[in-house]
Amino acid sequence: MNMQSTTTAPAVSISQLNKTYDGGFVALKSIDLEIRTGEIFALLGPNGAGKTTLIGTICGLVRPTSGQILVGGHDVVTDFRKTRAMIGLVPQELTTDRFETVQATVAFTRGLFGKPRNDAHIEKILKDLSLWDKRNDKLITLSGGMKRRVLIAKALSHEPKILFLDEPTAGVDVELRRDMWNVVRDLQATGVTVILTTHYIEEAEEMADRVGVISNGEIILVEEKTELMRKLGKKDLSILLQEKLPALPDTLARMGLKLREGGEELTYRYDSKSERTGIATIMSALSEEGLRIKDISTHQSSLEEIFIGLLRDRT
Amino acid sequence: MNIYAIRAIYQFEMARWWRTVAQSIISPVLSTSLYFIVFGAAIGSRIESVEGVSYAAFIVPGLIMLSLLQQSLSNASFAIYFPKFAGTVYEILTAPISHVETVIAYVGAAATKSIILALIILVTANLFVEVRIEHPVWMVLFLVLTAVTFSLVGFVIGIWADGFEKLQLIPLLVVTPLAFLGGTFYSITMLPETWQTIALFNPVVYLVSGFRWSFYGVADVNVTVSLVMTLVFMAVALGIITWIFKTGYKLRS
Numbered sequence: 250m251n252m253q254s255t256t257t258a259p260a261v262s263i264s265q266l267n268k269t270y271d272g273g274f275v276a277l278k279s280i281d282l283e284i285r286t287g288e289i290f291a292l293l294g295p296n297g298a299g300k301t302t303l304i305g306t307i308c309g310l311v312r313p314t315s316g317q318i319l320v321g322g323h324d325v326v327t328d329f330r331k332t333r334a335m336i337g338l339v340p341q342e343l344t345t346d347r348f349e350t351v352q353a354t355v356a357f358t359r360g361l362f363g364k365p366r367n368d369a370h371i372e373k374i375l376k377d378l379s380l381w382d383k384r385n386d387k388l389i390t391l392s393g394g395m396k397r398r399v400l401i402a403k404a405l406s407h408e409p410k411i412l413f414l415d416e417p418t419a420g421v422d423v424e425l426r427r428d429m430w431n432v433v434r435d436l437q438a439t440g441v442t443v444i445l446t447t448h449y450i451e452e453a454e455e456m457a458d459r460v461g462v463i464s465n466g467e468i469i470l471v472e473e474k475t476e477l478m479r480k481l482g483k484k485d486l487s488i489l490l491q492e493k494l495p496a497l498p499d500t501l502a503r504m505g506l507k508l509r510e511g512g513e514e515l516t517y518r519y520d521s522k523s524e525r526t527g528i529a530t531i532m533s534a535l536s537e538e539g540l541r542i543k544d545i546s547t548h549q550s551s552l553e554e555i556f557i558g559l560l561r562d563r564t
Numbered sequence: 565m566n567i568y569a570i571r572a573i574y575q576f577e578m579a580r581w582w583r584t585v586a587q588s589i590i591s592p593v594l595s596t597s598l599y600f601i602v603f604g605a606a607i608g609s610r611i612e613s614v615e616g617v618s619y620a621a622f623i624v625p626g627l628i629m630l631s632l633l634q635q636s637l638s639n640a641s642f643a644i645y646f647p648k649f650a651g652t653v654y655e656i657l658t659a660p661i662s663h664v665e666t667v668i669a670y671v672g673a674a675a676t677k678s679i680i681l682a683l684i685i686l687v688t689a690n691l692f693v694e695v696r697i698e699h700p701v702w703m704v705l706f707l708v709l710t711a712v713t714f715s716l717v718g719f720v721i722g723i724w725a726d727g728f729e730k731l732q733l734i735p736l737l738v739v740t741p742l743a744f745l746g747g748t749f750y751s752i753t754m755l756p757e758t759w760q761t762i763a764l765f766n767p768v769v770y771l772v773s774g775f776r777w778s779f780y781g782v783a784d785v786n787v788t789v790s791l792v793m794t795l796v797f798m799a800v801a802l803g804i805i806t807w808i809f810k811t812g813y814k815l816r817s
Binding site: 270271305308309310311312329330331332333334336338340342344345346347348349353357358359360361362363364365403 | 657
């Protein structure tokens with residue numbers, strides 16, 4: 250995390266934010282959230298949890314029903330010029346002006362955000378995102394991954410202080426992911442705050458300093474990544490047996506193994522982050538019991554399952 | 565004032581127009597030429613003159629006004645509808661740009677395009693018939709005010725429309741009939757008395773009448789009334805746009 254975070258005003262400060270859509274759907278419920286300057290913050294939640302709505306209220310796409318949002322200490326409604334000039338948004342959908350060229354569309358965004366023309370800056374962004382060779386290509390001719398790069402380039406064109414990435418790696422190949430994370434790390438090094446939404450735990454794990462979990466329009470928790478990952482590190486081991494087992498032997502039961510109905514599958518829950526998972530001991534115990542293994546698989550609890558767990562812990 | 569943003573949108577819109585400039589210009593010029601051939605030469609040869617002006621020359625201001633209305637509407641409505649349709653409007657909505665600046669940029673570009681076209685039609689008309697302009701300043705004033713007013717209306721239509729059909733609906737069902745019934749091809753004094761009264765409720769009458777007065781000094785209604793009515797229409801359009809932005813109607817959820 251950046252050293253500035255303890256001394257400067259928060260990048261984003263949200264208090265008692267509510268959003269109810271015209272149809273009556275409650276998308277955000279009493280959100281209180283503070284995002285520190287210079288950090289990478291991951292907003293984690295299943296589809297429909299309210300991630301995009303929350304970003305929309307901060308960026309100006311969605312009108313809050315009640316509550317207050319401050320960006321860099323300025324109100325997003327009354328002082329929108331200052332707050333929006335600070336923000337760059339990479340939307341989830343690949344929306345581009347089909348007949349524009351790459352360079353023209355990036356330069357357009359810079360002007361739109363109130364910055365004078367700066368060809369050198371645009372060139373640097375396009376090169377960082379491996380778009381320079383495509384600068385004169387029309388957007389309609391680009392692949393999905395390339396369009397995603399263009400959207401990132403547009404969001405960075407006006408040198409924002411805060412960058413929002415809404416589901417940045419949806420449908421993105423490995424190379425772009427790597428380029429994107431490099432760009433994000435470079436940005437963080439220059440003091441830019443990055444907020445990304447995702448429903449992949451791995452993504453939050455790879456990049457974020459802190460993680461906020463949102464579900465059904467509520468922020469369930471906000472925690473340092475390392476702490477959260479410890480909580481989310483549970484995995485299930487599944488062992489398929491060649492022959493049916495009438496009952497679970499005591500030695501295996503004591504290790505925490507469970508026999509599923511039908512007698513063909515043993516399950517075991519363990520902490521993948523801990524030094525001793527207990528798997529090696531189980532394997533030798535199985536062998537001592539003379540049980541022959543047909544197949545082994547591990548499964549990380551789905552985010553939904555984890556959310557349910559988190560909700561249960563909270564109540 | 566975010567001048568850079570206004571310039572960016574304005575240039576973007578003009579560049580979009582420039583990419584399809586041939587079809588943007590050829591089609592209205594062609595249809596105007598057809599009107600001249602049909603109304604000016606074929607039918608007009610049987611009408612001696614209207615209020616001392618040859619019929620072919622008499623219809624020139626009306627024809628320019630007809631194109632100006634249609635082009636202003638379609639330019640402005642498409643300019644804001646298409647980003648909504650393609651999703652790129654997110655950028656406009658998240659930019660540090662006020663409502664007034666957004667309108668200046670989009671409506672300014674739409675009005676510029678339709679004024680350029682009106683001038684091209686004027687030049688084309690001059691090839692068919694000698695056109696004289698008695699009050700050039702008033703001519704430009706009516707041209708600009710009408711282009712801006714109908715670009716504002718087009719902007720409203722573009723925001724209201726949620727499909728290409730709706731985008732065409734008002735221009736086709738409302739504006740074209742009003743333009744044809746608004747004295748584009750005739751003086752409303754040629755109508756029966758009852759219809760003359762009804763015609764006064766048609767906003768296009770004032771626009772065409774004032775514009776025609778700036779050419780030939782003849783008008784169906786007093787030129788000051790025309791000017792005032794034009795400004796009233798503009799005020800109404802501005803009022804609707806203000807309401808749209810204030811409520812976020814169809815722009816922000």
